[in-house]
Amino acid sequence: MSNVFYRSRKSYPTAVSAHGVFIQDDQGRSYLDGSSGALVANVGHGRTEVAQAMAEQAARLAFVHGSQFSSDVLETYASQLTGFLNLPSYRFWAVSGGSEANESAIKLARQYHVERGEPGRFRVVTRVPSYHGASLGALAASGMGARREVYAPLMRPEAWPKLPKPDPSLSGEADAERLRALLEKVGPESVAAFMCEPVVGASDAALAPNAGYHAHIAAICREYGVLFIADEVMSGMGRCGAPLAVRLHDPQVTPDLVVLGKGLAAGYAPLAGVMASAQVYDTVMNGSGAFKHGFTYAGHPVSVAAGLSVLDIVQREGLVDAARERGAQLLDGLRALQARHPGVLDVRGHGLLLGVILGDPATGQPHATPGAAERVAAAARDAGLLTYPGSGALDGMRGDHLLLGPPLSITTGEVTLMLERLDTALERGL
Numbered sequence: 001m002s003n004v005f006y007r008s009r010k011s012y013p014t015a016v017s018a019h020g021v022f023i024q025d026d027q028g029r030s031y032l033d034g035s036s037g038a039l040v041a042n043v044g045h046g047r048t049e050v051a052q053a054m055a056e057q058a059a060r061l062a063f064v065h066g067s068q069f070s071s072d073v074l075e076t077y078a079s080q081l082t083g084f085l086n087l088p089s090y091r092f093w094a095v096s097g098g099s100e101a102n103e104s105a106i107k108l109a110r111q112y113h114v115e116r117g118e119p120g121r122f123r124v125v126t127r128v129p130s131y132h133g134a135s136l137g138a139l140a141a142s143g144m145g146a147r148r149e150v151y152a153p154l155m156r157p158e159a160w161p162k163l164p165k166p167d168p169s170l171s172g173e174a175d176a177e178r179l180r181a182l183l184e185k186v187g188p189e190s191v192a193a194f195m196c197e198p199v200v201g202a203s204d205a206a207l208a209p210n211a212g213y214h215a216h217i218a219a220i221c222r223e224y225g226v227l228f229i230a231d232e233v234m235s236g237m238g239r240c241g242a243p244l245a246v247r248l249h250d251p252q253v254t255p256d257l258v259v260l261g262k263g264l265a266a267g268y269a270p271l272a273g274v275m276a277s278a279q280v281y282d283t284v285m286n287g288s289g290a291f292k293h294g295f296t297y298a299g300h301p302v303s304v305a306a307g308l309s310v311l312d313i314v315q316r317e318g319l320v321d322a323a324r325e326r327g328a329q330l331l332d333g334l335r336a337l338q339a340r341h342p343g344v345l346d347v348r349g350h351g352l353l354l355g356v357i358l359g360d361p362a363t364g365q366p367h368a369t370p371g372a373a374e375r376v377a378a379a380a381r382d383a384g385l386l387t388y389p390g391s392g393a394l395d396g397m398r399g400d401h402l403l404l405g406p407p408l409s410i411t412t413g414e415v416t417l418m419l420e421r422l423d424t425a426l427e428r429g430l
């Protein structure tokens with residue numbers, strides 16, 4: 001009997017090693033990591049230089065507590081990361097995971113308004129569907145019924161008004177105007193922040209609004225004194241073919257808070273964080289003087305050393321451009337698969353954050369009973385390809401879909417192999 005508390009009662013292979021885009025299990029099987037786990041392993045597996053940077057850091061300075069010290073590695077990283085993201089005057093708040101980072105952003109937004117003498121601002125507007133994390137605050141922010149249902153009594157719905165998901169039939173501006181309508185409805189003076197995923201991840205398979213949406217959202221937020229939080233935990237750090245997905249169409253878009261995770265340390269260590277504008281940071285520091293929030297492992301030097309090494313690889317190997325180029329190749333190939341498999345209703349996304357939408361070809365709608373995504377994902381695993389399946393009808397989720405997002409370091413040949421294996425999986429699983 002295993003003593004491991006598994007996530008579900010399905011059986012899990014036991015991974016023993018990984019290199020590049022491949023993961024090996026204890027039975028000698030090899031899997032192409034077509035989803036980077038959950039869109040994490042951006043620089044691929046088995047990078048000894050990252051492991052070495054972590055080992056050196058652990059030997060030199062493994063831990064200091066944020067209430068007592070900054071660290072040289074954190075100072076260097078924050079400076080390089082703000083440069084990479086072109087957020088030069090921002091401050092980096094480092095934590096261990098995306099949920100912690102979103103909790104931090106939400107609490108920082110709330111505290112910012114209290115410091116400014118507007119304690120009536122407490123609501124955080126988010127979208128349906130969306131996924132912002134598993135901890136209770138981040139889950140309350142999320143519009144993802146299946147994950148929320150059991151815990152709903154622990155949440156306060158009036159604090160989390162929900163905006164519908166982006167509507168690609170609207171112009172970006174018209175789509176964003178729906179935020180204004182919601183703010184007017186709930187009372188803008190009660191709203192602290194609006195938070196969204198610039199390219200949606202787990203809840204709606206790479207759905208993205210039209211050009212102009214984010215710039216207009218930022219303008220509406222500014223007009224109403226509401227902070228704009230971009231949750232780039234999945235979409236950021238180059239995955240969508242730009243350092244930040246919120247700027248895919250307009251490099252001038254500047255959210256007040258940008259939340260990062262996953263690709264930051266690319267799975268080598270738990271690392272996530274919030275980029276806070278100077279205005280937010282200064283308001284808190286010139287007010288009460290302290291962010292009333294903290295985690296023991298915030299800014300952990302070994303995680304930060306991993307992040308620094310990963311950032312070096314991303315820049316040295318041009319992985320942001322690579323995400324755009326390999327992403328275009330993968331999207332082209334997916335379109336060809338869509339033409340061959342009528343059960344594939346749509347393929348979409350940016351860079352290497354791509355979605356394959358499954359459903360009933362007769363109606364063009366999701367299957368009445370979900371299951372296709374899990375079946376295709378299982379067939380893909382049997383064919384040696386890992387994908388990230390999702391399904392669900394609650395909260396306007398798009399039904400069965402697969403999220404695809406291999407490491408940004410994937411080669412053109414490996415993209416071709418990925419498409420061949422997915423073709424087999426669609427043949428067998430649909």
Ligand code: PLP
Pocket residue numbers: 038097098099100102131132133134197201202231232233234235261262272
């Ligand atoms: N935000 C987004 C957009 C995510 O995709 C995720 C995880 O999938 C999270 C937040 C939560 O991150 P974590 O699982 O690291 O807590």
